[in-house]
Amino acid sequence: xxxxxxxxxxxxxGLRAYVATPxxxxxxxxKTGMLLLPMITGIGAQVREFADMIAAQTGAVALSxxxxxxxxxxxxxxxxxxxxxxxxxxxxxxxxxxxxxTHMREDLGLERIGVIGWCLGGRFAFILGGLDHNLVxxxxxxxxxxxxxxxxxxxxxxxxxxxxxAPAFMAYPGKDSIVxxxxxxxxxxxxxxxxxxxxxxxxxxxxxxxxxxxxxxxEEVNATAFQLSWPQALAFISATTASATTAP
Numbered sequence: 001x002x003x004x005x006x007x008x009x010x011x012x013x014g015l016r017a018y019v020a021t022p023x024x025x026x027x028x029x030x031k032t033g034m035l036l037l038p039m040i041t042g043i044g045a046q047v048r049e050f051a052d053m054i055a056a057q058t059g060a061v062a063l064s065x066x067x068x069x070x071x072x073x074x075x076x077x078x079x080x081x082x083x084x085x086x087x088x089x090x091x092x093x094x095x096x097x098x099x100x101x102t103h104m105r106e107d108l109g110l111e112r113i114g115v116i117g118w119c120l121g122g123r124f125a126f127i128l129g130g131l132d133h134n135l136v137x138x139x140x141x142x143x144x145x146x147x148x149x150x151x152x153x154x155x156x157x158x159x160x161x162x163x164x165x166a167p168a169f170m171a172y173p174g175k176d177s178i179v180x181x182x183x184x185x186x187x188x189x190x191x192x193x194x195x196x197x198x199x200x201x202x203x204x205x206x207x208x209x210x211x212x213x214x215x216x217x218x219e220e221v222n223a224t225a226f227q228l229s230w231p232q233a234l235a236f237i238s239a240t241t242a243s244a245t246t247a248p
Contacts, residue, residue: 020055033110036064037121042072130160137240162190173207
């Protein structure tokens with residue numbers, strides 16, 4: 001049964017974020033959470049919808065990092081957003097995400113927390129998963145792992161994906177124009193070579209980069225990929241946040 005939710009923008013240690021919170025049932029506060037790492041759109045309408053859906057369908061508090069500190073696709077064109085992306089340093093992004101995780105654990109009292117990201121956020125989900133072994137899941141939709149790392153990329157995503165201890169879910173579009181297939185294969189091998197944690201890997205051969213975004217659903221291959229993958233992602237979140245899957 002879906003949860004009723006409340007959603008709002010909040011400020012955490014100077015960082016703007018968007019949070020969707022399921023209303024407690026029977027007076028019991030929620031103990032699970034998901035940190036959302038957006039695509040280039042920032043906390044635009046699509047990412048807010050994802051947060052609301054995760055909270056409503058899984059009962060987890062859904063807190064979204066804001067990579068652009070107030071700018072989003074709601075009010076900025078993609079030239080502006082790409083300019084911001086070019087300046088985004090790995091160390092800065094990870095430090096902000098870790099600040100939000102600390103808030104979720106210490107201030108909100110959440111006990112089982114996972115991370116989900118799209119595009120650039122999918123790449124950061126793998127990085128964060130390799131650094132933080134207390135996460136209960138890591139989900140990445142069409143993670144942006146380019147053929148040549150950007151000058152601002154200082155983390156090796158494949159190495160960190162191999163180091164993750166949480167159950168992992170990855171959805172990759174076979175017609176991704178940004179991420180070479182060999183990088184997907186390297187990520188797949190890194191995940192599947194882990195000996196203690198399960199991995200679920202989806203390949204949608206005809207889908208394109210960013211297929212989760214509704215603006216790309218005018219192409220049937222993208223809409224179909226999302227319709228197949230999203231319900232499974234929600235079920236994966238529910239299963240991993242509800243059980244004791246955190247690594248020791």
